[in-house]
Amino acid sequence: MPFDFLKDTNKKVHFIGIGGISMSGLAAILLKNGFKVSGSDMKESEITMRLQEHGANIYIGHSADNVKNSDLVVYTAAVPSDNPELLFARNNNIALMDRAEFLGYIMKGHKYNVAISGTHGKTTSTSMLSHIVLSAELDPTILVGADLDIIGGNFRTGESEYFITEACEYKASFLRFFPYIGVILNIDADHLDFYKDIDDIEATFKKFVSIIPKDGYAIGNADDFRVKRVLETASCNTLTFGLNEGDIIARDIHFNGRGSSFSVFYKGKELYTIHLHVPGSHNVLNALSAVASSIVLGIDAKAVVKGLESFKGAHKRFELKGSKDEITVIDDYAHHPTEIKATLKASKEYPHNKIVCVFQPHTYSRTISLLDEFSESFNDADELILMDIYAAREKDSGIVNSDMLGDKIRANGIKCINVHSHEEALEIAKQKLSAGDLLLTVGAGDVVKVGEMFLQE
Numbered sequence: 001m002p003f004d005f006l007k008d009t010n011k012k013v014h015f016i017g018i019g020g021i022s023m024s025g026l027a028a029i030l031l032k033n034g035f036k037v038s039g040s041d042m043k044e045s046e047i048t049m050r051l052q053e054h055g056a057n058i059y060i061g062h063s064a065d066n067v068k069n070s071d072l073v074v075y076t077a078a079v080p081s082d083n084p085e086l087l088f089a090r091n092n093n094i095a096l097m098d099r100a101e102f103l104g105y106i107m108k109g110h111k112y113n114v115a116i117s118g119t120h121g122k123t124t125s126t127s128m129l130s131h132i133v134l135s136a137e138l139d140p141t142i143l144v145g146a147d148l149d150i151i152g153g154n155f156r157t158g159e160s161e162y163f164i165t166e167a168c169e170y171k172a173s174f175l176r177f178f179p180y181i182g183v184i185l186n187i188d189a190d191h192l193d194f195y196k197d198i199d200d201i202e203a204t205f206k207k208f209v210s211i212i213p214k215d216g217y218a219i220g221n222a223d224d225f226r227v228k229r230v231l232e233t234a235s236c237n238t239l240t241f242g243l244n245e246g247d248i249i250a251r252d253i254h255f256n257g258r259g260s261s262f263s264v265f266y267k268g269k270e271l272y273t274i275h276l277h278v279p280g281s282h283n284v285l286n287a288l289s290a291v292a293s294s295i296v297l298g299i300d301a302k303a304v305v306k307g308l309e310s311f312k313g314a315h316k317r318f319e320l321k322g323s324k325d326e327i328t329v330i331d332d333y334a335h336h337p338t339e340i341k342a343t344l345k346a347s348k349e350y351p352h353n354k355i356v357c358v359f360q361p362h363t364y365s366r367t368i369s370l371l372d373e374f375s376e377s378f379n380d381a382d383e384l385i386l387m388d389i390y391a392a393r394e395k396d397s398g399i400v401n402s403d404m405l406g407d408k409i410r411a412n413g414i415k416c417i418n419v420h421s422h423e424e425a426l427e428i429a430k431q432k433l434s435a436g437d438l439l440l441t442v443g444a445g446d447v448v449k450v451g452e453m454f455l456q457e
Helices: 023-032 046-053 084-091 099-108 122-135 170-176 198-210 225-231 281-297 301-310 337-349 364-369 371-375 402-411 422-432 448-456
Strands: 012-016 036-041 057-060 072-075 095-098 112-117 141-148 153-156 162-166 181-184 217-221 237-242 248-255 260-266 269-276 319-324 327-332 355-359 383-386 416-418 438-442
Touching (some): 023 036, 023 046, 023 153, 036 046, 046 153, 072 084, 072 099, 084 095, 099 170, 112 281, 122 141, 122 301, 181 198, 225 237, 248 281, 269 281, 281 301, 319 448, 327 337, 337 371, 355 422, 364 371, 383 422, 402 416, 438 448
Parallel strands (some): 012 072, 112 181, 217 237, 237 248, 327 438, 355 383
Antiparallel strands (some): 141 153, 248 260, 319 327
8 A cells, every 4th residue: 555544445435525636536546456435426427437437436416325334534625514424424433534634644655745836837737747757657646636638537546656746725735745845836816715815825835845854845936936935934955947037947938829949947057948839938837847846856858858748738728629610719727817817828829810718707705805806817818708606615695796897807998798608608709709719718617618519519
């Protein structure tokens, strides 16, 4: 076994919300190691079906009966306190562990844990590093927040001491990890339903670097002043990257619409040239973070170049969905103002006549706390179609709605139309699109359906 907590493979572990992008990966690791695994979710999905094929007992819907024979129940922060499975486990002395703590236990048994954190770019940076480590044939275990073609899903179970995972700051969950390398891509205001303010977020990242062992490494973006301040508090080794400054820097950057090329310099010495197949300066930064981790891990330059040049993107990260009638459809997970600006900036570099953007705000708390920032995020869109807020884990308190955001956006002189269904969004988009245009669906909810419906018509 790659970890100490679970030594008896006769034990049964139940996952509440097993269809989640992270929970499914943890369940898969247990299945590979011979454990009995069950799990519940509100609906069947490709992920739950894949786990079922590998031996998991899957329940659709939540019921106390689902956990009666379990030795351990793992749950996520999104599971409400009145969930019947959670209540049964608590009332019957069944061991309980939240997802972050359980992931930490699995990480404990690996020597080279790489935890990639930051407000934006975690999935892409984790995917890039995964490509590199696979190119180096190091047989890693990987947990990533989106499907990645090279591993055929969102997780991979390896036999080596290398473990690569995203480290989300939401509810400070990454403080339960055991990183040998902790990467900080950026620090921005988000999850303000949990954090008091940006200073509270920065303080939590300082705690994150404090858990890295002295012989480990904190790697950070030198172009982000908050990240630099966090690294100054680290008692472990530090390494920086950036476009403007850092130990690792990109020079001679050339964008070609669908990607970029640049030379990588490490402490003033040129290492190699990278040809990246995903657009935007933000992805150059993501690649540099993967280069930094590779240097610490001692990965051969050829494997770094091969890995990055083989990366064509993760699903839902500037993902090319297809084209119809000479109209290109791209979907992106961006749900924070900084991410939206980066996505639209990359779209401007992509071949197009006009950008028609369909945006679906994600959660009421994020929308209200960043309302002004959202209203200033769409300057690079020629036309904006604004959908209703996707509630996710929240309930509508009535404090904010998408019409309010639309009014602020229109006040900034941006063409914006509010719609209230996927069908309405599609009809408006079709009226505005013509040959050579780009249809961009943006958001962390189900806005992707608009582009898919367009392609399927």
